[in-house]
Amino acid sequence: MKALMYRGPWEMPVEEIEEPTPAAGKVVVEVEAVGICGSDVHGFTGKSGRRTPGIVMGHEFAGTIGELGPDVEGYAVGDGVVVMPLFTEAPGGDPYPINLSPHRRLTGMNEHGAYAQRVAVRTTQLFPKPAGLSWQRAALCEPMAVTLHAARITPINPMQKVAVVGVGPIGLLAMLAARLKGAGTIIAVDRSAHRLELAEELGADAVINVDETDAAATIREMTDGGVDVAFEAVGLSPTAQLSVEATRNGGNVTWIGNNAPMIELDMQSIVTREMSVRGSYGFDETDFAAAIEALSSGRLNVDPLVEKVAPLDEGPELFRSLAAGENDLVKIILKP
Numbered sequence: 001m002k003a004l005m006y007r008g009p010w011e012m013p014v015e016e017i018e019e020p021t022p023a024a025g026k027v028v029v030e031v032e033a034v035g036i037c038g039s040d041v042h043g044f045t046g047k048s049g050r051r052t053p054g055i056v057m058g059h060e061f062a063g064t065i066g067e068l069g070p071d072v073e074g075y076a077v078g079d080g081v082v083v084m085p086l087f088t089e090a091p092g093g094d095p096y097p098i099n100l101s102p103h104r105r106l107t108g109m110n111e112h113g114a115y116a117q118r119v120a121v122r123t124t125q126l127f128p129k130p131a132g133l134s135w136q137r138a139a140l141c142e143p144m145a146v147t148l149h150a151a152r153i154t155p156i157n158p159m160q161k162v163a164v165v166g167v168g169p170i171g172l173l174a175m176l177a178a179r180l181k182g183a184g185t186i187i188a189v190d191r192s193a194h195r196l197e198l199a200e201e202l203g204a205d206a207v208i209n210v211d212e213t214d215a216a217a218t219i220r221e222m223t224d225g226g227v228d229v230a231f232e233a234v235g236l237s238p239t240a241q242l243s244v245e246a247t248r249n250g251g252n253v254t255w256i257g258n259n260a261p262m263i264e265l266d267m268q269s270i271v272t273r274e275m276s277v278r279g280s281y282g283f284d285e286t287d288f289a290a291a292i293e294a295l296s297s298g299r300l301n302v303d304p305l306v307e308k309v310a311p312l313d314e315g316p317e318l319f320r321s322l323a324a325g326e327n328d329l330v331k332i333i334l335k336p
């Protein structure tokens, strides 16, 4: 079968690789749609160190069951499924939520993922795809779950003011997740005019281009001292710092961005203003089910995020142009 094989920094050709076979408790999924994730693009450049050569990436996906492992019950060949890429392999059961488990693993990082025609996954990773959920939206359930999780662990009261720093796919979906939780005014911050336009289309009340103004000062002025809650969806020093500075004394800051391992930050600003800063990583089964419900019910308008749908063969060039910063497409879906 065909797959995008990560061979090393900036090198991920389409290769013919061995077909996956379903072991006990697993099924083979024929991939119908898989989203290109920023973490994969970052991994592709070799800078994040979170992708190892010899791996097929791809963790935002849905498809049709093509083959059942021995003893698999409750599923049939032809069933549509949305796959939760996080899993744990803790011996004797896992007392932790899946995203906090020391044994957590990710399909597409620790084992072959879905930039391929077929992929083997555990039945514990399967969620039935509702009939009303398109393949395209099904591929957005994973990033949606990431942002619903971030919203869930962040205190947001009805009509509180929220800033989202960085409105790539995760930031845009975080806006929608904050809305679901009752956010009032939402301010989107980015340096891409295109992404800020999309943020407006998806319901941001105000957008700020960091290259045109002092974003933290502008937000504090607009909100009388800062937003109640900020989400950071980039993962670099300046954006982490901005997320803190844009938030009022005693406010809540949630970091979803995962990029630079070490960042520089004004610690005094956090201590003397009693800021609560928390990390948010992944999701659990509840968040994943909520994401499927949110997208299949049509409650959230996520379709504008998908700016390109392409076959697997275009993958290598798309990765190259994304990593080189030559294209600003928000979400690309591959159809292997």
Ligand SMILES: [Zn+2]
Residues within 6 Å of the ligand: 037, 038, 039, 059, 060, 143
């Ligand atoms: Zn992702």
